[in-house]
Amino acid sequence: MSVAVDALYIFDDHHNCVLEHVYNGRPPSAQTLISSFTSRPLPRPSILQLSDLAPPVTAYSISHAALLLVATSSKDAQSLAILDFLYRLVDVFEDFLGCPLLANKIEDNYEIVAQLLVEMCDGGTVCNTEPNALRESVEVSSVLGKLFTQVGLPGSSPALGPAHNFSSTLRPTVTPTTGPAIPWRKSNVRHTSNELYVDIVESLAVVFAPSGRPLSARSHGSIAFTAKISGVPDLLLTLAAPGGTNSDKNSEILRTVQLPVFHPCVRLARWKDSPGELSFVPPDGRFMLAGYETDLMPSSLNTDQPPSKSDKLFLPATVDLRPGLGASGTEFEARLTLNTNFPGVSSMGKSSTSRSGSGPISSLSFGGGSSGHSHAPSLEAIMVTIPFPGDVRSVTELKPSRGEANFNTFDKVIEWKVPTKDGASINGVATLTGTVAGPLASADAEDDQFEAAEVGKSNTMAGYYEDDTVANRSEKQQTTVNGNNGATKKAHANRALMPRSIAVSFNVKGWLASGIKVDGLVVDVKKxxxxxxxxxxxxxVKYLTVSRQGVERRVS
Known part of the structure; x- marks a missing residue:
C-alpha cells in the first residue's frame, strides 16, 4: 500500500471551511464532507469510513488548537502515514506562519500555504516534509518585499527563518556550495560560535501493588540535540548503558534502549553494526535525534524469587498510604520516602573537567553554567497527589511533617508539596495525616433511624410481657446489637470514603532512571x-528524569 491523499481540508471551530486543496480524483466538497463527518457520534475516531458519500472515502482527521484538519482518500492507504503527514503539516505551517496556528493566518498567507501544500504532497503522494528543504523552494513574500517589487527592486526571496533580514533581498544571491543534497539541513549554514548540546529526558511510569511489589516500571526517553555549527558536520554520538563491559556492551545497550526511533539523519546501518553509536549529519538548530523505551522491572512477575540487591528498582521518591485509621476509620496517613543516594553518582560527580573540546565525553558534564564543572544530581519539584472519591465532602486536620498540603474540593485531590532547597540533605521519611469527612446526609442519619426502629421493637416486646426483668434484659441486648451494627455501618461507610491510590511527582536533574549516559561526541573532520x-x-550534556504522577502506589 502507498500513501494516497485525494484532498486536504481545514475547518475552524465553527466547522467553516478555511482551506480546501484537491490533489487528485473527485473528492467530496467541503460542505458535504463536514456534514457527513459531524453526523457521526462523539467521540469520533481519527479514521472514519464515510460510506454515505459518493464515492465513499476514508477521512483521516486531527485537531490542533481551534482547527480541524481532514485528509481524504478513496483507496486503501497507510493510515499512520497519513496521520503523520497531517501532524507534520501543522509543524511546517507553524514554522512558516508562526505560532499559534490560526485560521486568519492561513487565509492571509494563502500564497505561502499553496506552495507548501504542493511541495509537501505531489499529486497526492507525500514527498517532502522537512522545513529546511522547503525553505529552499518556497518563496515567502513580505509587505516590504511587495513594495520593493512595485519600484522595480527584487522583493521576494527564499525564506531564511524567523530572523529574516529584508535588506538581504537587495544583495546578490550567493551560489550554494557544491555537495550532496541533504533535505534536513540548510545550505551555507554559518555560526559565529560552534556549539553542540545533548539533552536526554526520561519520563517515569511505575505502578506498585498494595504489597509493595512493582507491577510495571518503564521509562520513556527522548534525545534532543542542538547543533549550532557551520558547514556540514559529520558527528558520532556514543551511548553507554550501565553494567556493560567491552565484551557485552552491545547486549547492554540493546537491553536498555528498547523500541528505538531515530531522526532520518541517523545512519541505521551504523547502529545495527555497533549498537549505541549514532552517526549523523545534524539539521541546523534543535531537533529530536532519537527516542526509546526502557523496561525497569527488576524481575518477571511470574517468578517467585526476590530480585537481587543489584537488580532492585531504585527510585528517589516512593510513597505509601495507610487508610481507615482511628476509632471511626476516618483518618489516614501518607508516607513519603526520599533517597538521594543515586547509583553511579560517584562517577558523574567526581568529574570536573572542561566541557569544551572534541575528545571523549568525559569532558562533557551536566549543567549549563559557565564554571564548566559537573554537578551532583538534584531532586526537585516533589509533590504527592492523593485522589479521593466523589462523595468526600472535605479533608480536615491536614498535618504534614514537612511542606504544605491542601485539599482541592473541586477535584477531590490532596496536593502535598515538599520543598527541596538542598538536594543532598533531604533523605528520610515525611508523613501527612488527615481526617476525611463524608456528605452531610451520611450514615449517621441511617444509624439514627435504625436505632429508633430497634428501640421501638424492644419497647413493644417489653409491654407485651409486662416483665421488668425481661424488658431490661431486652433493652441491654438491643443496645449492644444497635451499637455493634452502628459501628459496623459507620466503618463500612467510612471505608468507601478512603483513597485507593497515591502518586508522587518529581524532577531529577543530572540522573536518568535507565542509567544511560553519553560516552562520546566526536566531530569527524575528514567527512x-x-x-x-x-x-x-x-x-x-544534560540529563533529566521527570515523573508526573508517574510513581503510583495502589492501596486496594
Missing part, C-alpha cells in the same frame, strides 16, 4: 565540509 580549520565546538 565534515565547510567546518573550518582548528574548530573545536563547545559541547554540553
Amino acid at each position: 565534515s565540509k565547510g567546518l573550518g580549520d582548528g574548530v573545536r565546538p563547545y559541547k554540553g
